[in-house]
Amino acid sequence: MAISIPDRVILVDYGRVISLEPSDDDRRAIERIANGSAEIWPEYQRLRHPLDQGAITVDEFWTRIGASVGRDFDLATRHALWSADLRGWLTVEPGTVRLVDELLQGGTRVALLSNAGHDFASPYRGSPLGSRLERVFVSAEHELLKPDARLFRLVAAELGVSTDRLVLIDDRAENVAGVEAVGGTGHLFTTPDSLRAFLLALT
The missing domain is CATH 3.40.50.1000 (HAD superfamily/HAD-like)
Incomplete structure (x- = not known):
């Protein structure tokens, strides 16, 4: 009506x-791309604020998340992480x-x-x-x-x-x-x- x-x-x-809300499967997909690391989530949450405020780019977002767990995500990995994250919010x-x-x-x-x-x-x-x-x-x-x-x-x-x-x-x-x-x-x-x-x- x-x-x-x-x-x-x-x-x-x-x-x-x-x-x-992104599902557990969505989160696991991101973790797999991040080489199986579930330790990315605290930095993910911390950096949402500056990302959503336009203070950092999405590429910087995933680069810094990688650095927080001692990983240097290359461009292909950063793009795959972004894509998987985006998909999780599209349902x-x-x-x-x-x-x-x-x-x-x-x-x-x-x-x-x-x-x-x-x-x-x-x-x-x-x-x-x-x-x-x-x-x-x-x-x-x-x-x-x-x-x-x-x-x-x-x-x-x-x-x-x-x-x-x-x-x-x-x-x-x-x-x-x-x-x-x-x-x-x-x-x-x-x-x-x-x-x-x-x-x-x-x-």
């Missing part, structure tokens, strides 16, 4: 909202995508707002879902991360609305609190069913 929420812009996060939660489709059918404005590196921008925008959205905002392109108030203000300005018209769907409580701090509305994503109930309450 179509869901119409006038005078608001729905901002949907990507990871763990539109996409599913979507069908229930969320269906809700986005219902919002679009209802004429509701919908945009993507993701903390992600430059390398995710083209897959987001070129996907069947992304190509239907009004805008795709990738944090690295603006050198700002959720929950920074400056990012929410920038997004609102580019969408031509005040921040109190923003509705953020996100899996992180700090990001929900961030949009609420600038007068917007937030929903902490857990399941498509709970998201549907939240969206219908806004109609």
Whole structure:
């Protein structure tokens, strides 16, 4: 069914909202490329912040991860690691995508707002879902991360609305609190069913 929420812009996060969490098999595939090392994950998590803020390139990201475990990944390995990591984030939660489709059918404005590196921008925008959205905002392109108030203000300005018209769907409580701090509305994503109930309450 179509869901119409006038005078608001729905901002949907990507990871763990539109996409599913990468599986254990996805993680093992990355570890195999990294010569069987499961020790890469602490540095992977630590470097996500600067990658998503545009402070380092994805090539630097994988080079530094290799160095953290005493390995000098060559270019072919770095590219294979990037490709395997990207694939792990491309499996979507069908229930969320269906809700986005219902919002679009209802004429509701919908945009993507993701903390992600430059390398995710083209897959987001070129996907069947992304190509239907009004805008795709990738944090690295603006050198700002959720929950920074400056990012929410920038997004609102580019969408031509005040921040109190923003509705953020996100899996992180700090990001929900961030949009609420600038007068917007937030929903902490857990399941498509709970998201549907939240969206219908806004109609």
